[in-house]
Amino acid sequence: MRTLRAFLVLVLGFALLAAACGSSGESKAQIQAKVKANWEKFFDPAVPTSQKVALLENASTPKIKAVVDAEANNAQAKAIKASVKTVTPNPGDQADVKYDLGSVQTGVPVLPGADGVAVKQSGTWKVSQQTFCVLVKLGGGPSC
Secondary structure, three states, rough: OOOHHHHHHHHHHHHHHHOOOOOOOOOOHHHHHHHHHHHHOOOOOOOEEEEEHHOOOOOOOOHHHHHHHHHHHOOOHHHEEEEEEEEEOOOOOOOEEEEEEEEEOOOOEEEEEEEEEEEEOEEEEEHHHHHHHHHHHHHOOOOO
């Protein structure tokens, strides 16, 4: 009986550990690299909007799509670029992102040390809807 109980504790321990690591099987370094690459691509004004929508959580919903379309013509949004400083993976396919938004022309941060969240949706690490909508609001854009 004692052996069975020890075995069950061991199995439950492994199950909890696997759940904490996420279901993706990605290492911390892989998550950090993917989030950094996708985050910087999303906030790169040289990248077409058609590619950016694949990197934004819930971008296919009508309301978010309308905001994305409006931001595609926003001169302020076209003048900034992101530089990711750190990515901290969290359980549940989320990661905290520390980044700077800087001027494309001067490279000077216009929003240094910003905090955001990346989420894994449909197998891709994306800028969270919440992060995007906060930035749009800060820039005086339409509500998400």
